[in-house]
Amino acid sequence: DQQVKQNSPSLSVQEGRISILNCDYTNSMFDYFLWYKKYPAEGPTFLISISSIKDKNEDGRFTVFLNKSAKHLSLHIVPSQPGDSAVYFCAAIGSTLGRLYFGRGTQLTVWP
């Protein structure tokens, strides 16, 4: 049962434009939502997170938006750069759930 879903396996964006990666979840017990970035043959690295009590968190070019009523979050990257090309994983965790749940990932390609 996939509790965290990323329905778009890939996204292609031109350099300088906005990249929007989407994620849906089913479990209302999640306390935090996280985004990880992964390059080929490397481990995922933490990018940004948001608490379930907030609706927006910003860190430089990266902003995560949370819509609890829709059980939906999104990662915005502005402006997109070629170095942002990677697989982005959405993840969620709840203090009573004990572990991180991951989506299947979205391959972002930023072209010049």
Place this chain on the structure above:
Amino acid sequence: SQTIHQWPATLVQPVGSPLSLECTVEGTSNPNLYWYRQAAGRGLQLLFYSVGIGQISSEVPQNLSASRPQDRQFILSSKKLLLSDSGFYLCAWSVGIVGGNGYTFGSGTRLTVV
């Protein structure tokens, strides 16, 4: 500072051979440890996690096993590899109640079973 080491980086093994992947964490005590697998074209699948020495929880029944002989050491094993065991194996750690910082991952092992 905390670091996580995972080796080997790549491994090619024949079907039916044994497997041992090792992960160690430095700079922290009593970490929670995790083994994940990313199969080709798929997401991150949690295989095992451990909250202490000798304590292993399995998420998915399979051909693999895990052990934690020391506080900061986590080993993934198999007695006989299958072709379907090929994938990218990741070790990760966390401390205490995991919140907005999530887990920290190692650099991974690319396993190809031939």
